[in-house]
Amino acid sequence: MELKIYHMYPDLLNLYGDLGNVTSLRQRCVWRGINVEIVGFSMNNEAPLEDGDLFFIGGGSDRGQNIVYSHLLNYSREMESLIEDGAPVLAICGGYQLLGEKYIDAEGNDVPGLGIFDYHTRSEEGRLIGNIIIKNSLGLSPETLVGFENHGGRTYHEHQPLGQVMVGYGNNGKDQEEGMVYQNCIGTYLHGPILPKNPHLADYLILKAMERKYGLKELSKLDDDREFSAHDKVLQLYAP
Structure with a gap:
């Protein structure tokens, strides 16, 4: 059995150590x-998206995100079809924002997103920074x-959230919701990176990819003592 993991724009969307998410998926x-091929999809490597089994989209600078938008817009319908077909996607911060309709900047200007989902992100005063549970x-x-969040944009939507905020800010610091889930697509503001400290989420994505490709219903168990030690340390330090 094998999986092809697409790392979208690794040269432009690579903030806050999120490369570790791809490393975690591959190693697990x-x-x-399970044989793994990592495909770095970019302007210089336009591999067929339909060949991908699992997709990761990281966060980037405003400049990097604008470049990605201009290029990925050509593939927005393919991405939408893959999501509707159940392909697992993990989109972090700027990648999460990019899947929505638009980003409203500090001057009130609309910066278009891919429009795959009907949500928007608005730049508001101050940044939402810190550990999050x-x-x-x-x-x-x-x-x-x-995880750890660091974002100036506030995202508003009515989709299923990834979770309820226990500590931190989440999507917008107001509704106590964090992230978005649709089919097997997950958008979130959790950096850190998120997957090494949350092996149960990494395995969720892997299993969804294996189920879609091979009909597999269960993954073999791993010794996750080290991973959950890192997870539990955050809980010890910051949980209420």
């Missing part, structure tokens, strides 16, 4: 004997997800 597959809505055990 390798430990299970949420109670996930995916039914994962443990129920907590931990």
Whole structure:
């Protein structure tokens, strides 16, 4: 068995150590004997998106995100079709914002997004920064997800959230919701990176990819003592 993981624009969307998410996905597959190919999709490597089994979109600078938007807009319908077909996607921060309709900047100007989802992000005063703990809505055990957020944009939507905020700000610092889930697409502001400290979420994405491709219903268990030690340390320091 094998998976092809598409790392979208690794040269432009690479803030806050989120490359570690791809490393985590690959290693957890390798430990299970699943062959993995990492495809760095970019303007210089326009690999067929339909060949991908799992997709990661990271965060980037405003300049980087604008460049990505101009290029990825050509593939927005393909991305939408993959999401509707159940392809797992993890989109972090700027990647999360990019999937929506628009970003409203500090001057009130609309910066278009890909329009795959009907939500928007608005630049508001101050940044939402710090460690964050949420109670996930995916039914994962443990129920907590931990990470670090650092964003000036506030995202507003009526989709299923990834979770309820226990500590931190989440989507907008107001509604106590964090992230977005649709089919097997997850948008979130959790950096850190999120997957090494939340192996249950990493396995959720891997299993969804394996189920879609091979009909697999269960992954073999791994020894996650180190991963959950990092997870639990955040809970010890910051949980109420």
